[in-house]
Amino acid sequence: MHFPGKGKKDRTLLKSQKKKNSSPRTRRGKLVSAGYLLPSALGVLLFFVLPFMIVIFYSVVDNPISMQFVFFDNFVSVFRNNAFKQAARNTMTFSLVAVPLAVVLSLMLAMMLESKIPFRSQFRTFFLSPMMVPIASVVLIWQVLFHYNGMMNEVLALFQKDKIDWLNSSFAQVVIVVLFLWKNLGYNMILFMSALSSIPKDILEVAVLESATPFQIFWHIKLRYMSSTILFVTIMSLINSFKVFREIYLLKGDYPYDTMYMLQHFMNNTFSRLDYQKMSAAAIMMAVVMVIIIGILFLTENYFGKDVEG
């Protein structure tokens, strides 16, 4: 569903709204709308904000038993911790590689399906199918594929290549990126397909007639129109990139080969060893980085969004 030309009208309306801001009716409406928000806000407060506050509390005490206030000692020690550094590095690399790849590849897939190929809807369903496979059987199959004596190495053997210990070497990152892409491309693709289909046809027609090359059409029109979708897909992929931990965990347990060791491993393990303060400090640092990333994405969207809508 798409509402073309929304921007301008909204803005004028917003202006006119501002004028009658003080009218009792608006005030009442505001109150009522806040009421709609209330249940969720309370729940979020109780089950998400409060826990997060506890995390903050734990991050500044020495341990959850004696609870001595220690300022930023935990942050310093976590920041110096080699395992944390490794985990942060891995998580960052993974997200930096996997998320853009997920965006670009799924966009390509979407464009491909756009070109009216036969069995389009079947393909669409196929690409979405990984979403439905229970995680455990994904892991089973991935083990069979990337095992030291697994399928991939059999294939390599056909080409007279040496065996690779996929899960116990620097290739491990490749494996999880592939796993991540396999799981998430389908959904991203759907997001892109709907965005593509909502680009006004007349603009594309004109572009064709203006002898625009397909590349130009893609770059100047499609991409512009999809900028907000791209950012949305980026966010969704980012969320999902954190979920890849579960697969790694099921593949290799608490302490995988160091190239697969993620921040979530760090948090998970420090939790089971009662090091809540370490876990909390790591979590807060992660949250800070997250706020920064989201902030940047916000600004970027504001910039591009205006460009199209204005």
Next chain:
Amino acid sequence: MKKNKKLLTIAITAFSAMTMLWGCGKGSGSEEETSGYVYVPEYVEMDVECNYINSVAAVGDDVFMNTVSWNEETGESSNALYKYDMLEGKGEVLPLALDENSNVNGMVGTADGNLLMVVNIYSYEQDENGEITDYHSEMELWKVSAEDGSVAESKDLSGIFDDPENTYVQNICADGQGNIYLSDGDNGIHVVDQGLNKICDIKLENWIRSMTASKEGDVYITTYGENGLELRKVDLTTKKLGEPVEGFNGGYGNQEFSVGATKSFLVDDSSKVSVFDLSTGTEEELFKWLDADINSDSVTQRGELSDGRVWAVTRDYSADGPASVELVLLNRKDASEVPQKEKITYGAMWVDSNVKKAIIDFNKTNEKYRITVKEYGNGVEDYQAALTQFNADLTTANCPDIISLSNVDFHMYVSKGVLEDLYPYMEKSGINKEDYLENILKAYEEDGKLYGILSGFYVSSTLAKESKVGDKTGWTLEEMLEFAQDKDPESVFPYGSRSSIFYYCIYNNIDEFIDWESGKCSFNGEDFIKTMEFAAKFPEEYDYQKEREGLSARIRSDKILLMDNSITSVQEYQMITGMFGEKVAFLGYPNSERKGNLIQPAGGCMGLASKSKNKDGAWEFMQVMISEEYQNSLVSEHGNSYGFPIRKDALEKQFELDMTPDYYEDGDGNKVESAKTTWGWDDFQMEIMAATQEEVDAVKKLIDSAEKVAGSVDEQLVNIITEESEPFFKGQKSAKEAADIIQNRIQTYVNENS
């Protein structure tokens, strides 16, 4: 269409709301039940003198006990049948016409109010020297009146079995129709009617663990199937076993079933008693044994009365002399009716049986406090998850007051501040730390603070002939490997397998490979690789089937060079020396400081939670374990105790007793030294005489040399090493490659924790 959708939405909402309510109702319901009432024990007066209880059965609300006692002087044994009317609280002894050569091999109550007994009658001929020549047994089924113990009928059972001479009746049961079910030791079930006419025979592949009639009058058996213990009906219409009963989830527990009075069965899983309803497939907990101050280890039989009370026959095996048999009635009472005591929680992965006894004794006598036990790891599917749960609780308001330190990471708890220093408490109670073995206390100390106490301990070590290894009390891994490397793996350790080598060389000394100070580990170092190569010589699994000489014979002929064993008493030391046939050296586990003899707690080891809100109450119980009285009670006159007490004077007393000979008077009235007891292992057996000073000194030396507590290695590390060393053992990777991967993964572990 639209309407349909609306309906659908409503239906879904209603459904989910219902499921929520259902789940909620279930959740809160069970909580109420456990907190609203308690079961209070009432000990029934009874005068039973016997050596052991042969079998117990109930007919309605009457409990029957068949006991055997023997006369020390004449060497004759005699049977007795006790009857207790539980509702009236009356007991009597019924005459039972059993002679010396017969015994009851199973007893069960029938629906028509009689007792059925399987009676074995032995007969033999003796020649002039008193040697038994012609031995054979007969089996009879007796129908005994529950009123007066008279035998109403006796029938020969041999017709039922294919090979009656060699058949042993394991269980007997009767259903509502009066049919009789017999299970033999060969996993066969034989069902006959009252006239002993065969109804059917059923043969099982799995071992029949027990057989019980249900309240409904059907007979069920339990057996270990694919998913643990299964409860299956003996179905007479199909003449087969029914499918496992749904809803009964036995796991690999130790459930005992008895016929129920309110629900189908009474189930005792050795920690709690519950009732199981066949029609709904639900189990409902009645009480935990410990909450009723009963040691479940001593419960021999239990049952439910028609008024909902539960009875149990207990027998204390630990006491010397004739069995002390008790009959307990458990009355359900409202929690408010019993005096409220302050609650102290004892948290453990599982509770040691000595601790259990101490808790029961404490609860019975202490007016102010009551210990409740929270056992995390008993019978759970996922031990690791239970451990995580245990650890998680330590930091919350759920934290137990007393924390069992067996099978947990003691050092981690100390470093996280979970435990309280115990020296101030000892001082306050007037317990002098000089009275206790320094090295043992020291092992539980950190920075001069004591974080754990234990009642007793033993020492585990590596044993070898002193003539082979010299008079040493420790060795390094390098020395150990040098000694064993080029020997035939079969001759290094008894039962040696790859994993046992890893345990021996690495897991007992994991700190040797991890330097926590610098945060470096050395799993790709020479020592580890050498160990892997050494372990590779051993079979993946020890072949127990292979024909071998006896242990002792192999040790003496140097076909076994090392043994990984514990010394729990002077007598065990005496036996070991006897087994080796010469002086034994205790080398301990490989350790770079040559201090590898490890202290193992025996009979519980506990710490005080720093989060506890009632530390004084907790300490009141804890101090019992090291009190003079308790420590002295660990001293065993016959020297066959398991573990040494930690109090110096108690230990000295034990040694003294070990050195005191036993005497008997021979026919001429001379005092002759007699054996204290007999010890044996595999092919070896010896009579233990009073220990010599030399032997006691050797044990003392061993105890003194032990400075470290056997740590528990994190399962994570074991998993990583097992997983990644496997390709090497399979010859797919070199030792170095495998070690590098292990190093890589464990380094992350170390980094995380340093």
Next chain:
Amino acid sequence: MKKNLDELSQERWDKEVKRKKSIRNARHLVRVCIATTVAACFAVLFLMPIVLTVTNSFMSASEISSNYGQVFATSDTGGKMYIAEKVNLKFIPDMVSFSQYITVLFKSPEYLFKFWNSVVLVVPIVVFQLLVAAGASFGFTRYRGRIKEIIFFVYIILMLMPYQVTLVPNYLVSQWLHLLDTNWAIWLPGIFSPFAVYLLTKYMRRIPVSMMEAAQIDGAGEWQIFRHICMPLCKGAMCSIAILLFIDYWNMVEQPLILLSDQEKHPLSVFLSKINAGEIGLAFAVATIYMVPPILVFLYGEDYLVEGITYQGGIKG
């Protein structure tokens, strides 16, 4: 003249269009061929695991163990070991066997029991999270102000937090509220999760304010606007979010593991994640059965999934 010129240009214009179209058609054909091939390749890769899971579930235990037994041999300690000599990935069973299914469906009730646990845990979360989210999104959409924007930003941050971060505090909160070991410990955090709020708000904010304004001027109250304007327009979005939620929670592992110590309450997903060597054959059958609800939900709602997100979403909206 002017008219002529117009006609001429019109003619030219038409010709031009035709020429371009024919070129486009030729190019198009080539492109379609390539695209189809590539898509087909991808489709094979994407479908393989699902097909494998299903076909392998029809293998007998012995066939499974001869194929992968080596890979998943269990060590003494229960850890997985990687020792296969050679893995034999097979699509078609040598002999179709239903033994795994018979075990799962008839012999051991625990799987069905756990399946039911999954349903009990997941369905309320999906339904009520949507309900709560619908209200909240409406709240976020109407009368946007600075405070609401800040709250919304907080929602986004919380949504992005990996659950490992909040799992422990969640444990503490559940304990405080005496929810531990009851399904509520899973339900409540699920129901109030900000994820659906975020998605739905993004969507609702695309509805032109003018529509709501118009209704308001006609005298509609907030409820009417919510019920008769927002909800009908968001139906597709709600369905698509429901699918996402369902699939996500259907596969949850950590939350029940930590918050429900009573293993009888655990959903099937937890069981599946802990499967070990002896049960691999069973795992495929259980996984196949476990896939049925998501597939049904998915097939039923696939169109919504596509339609529902047909908007030019952006993180701020």
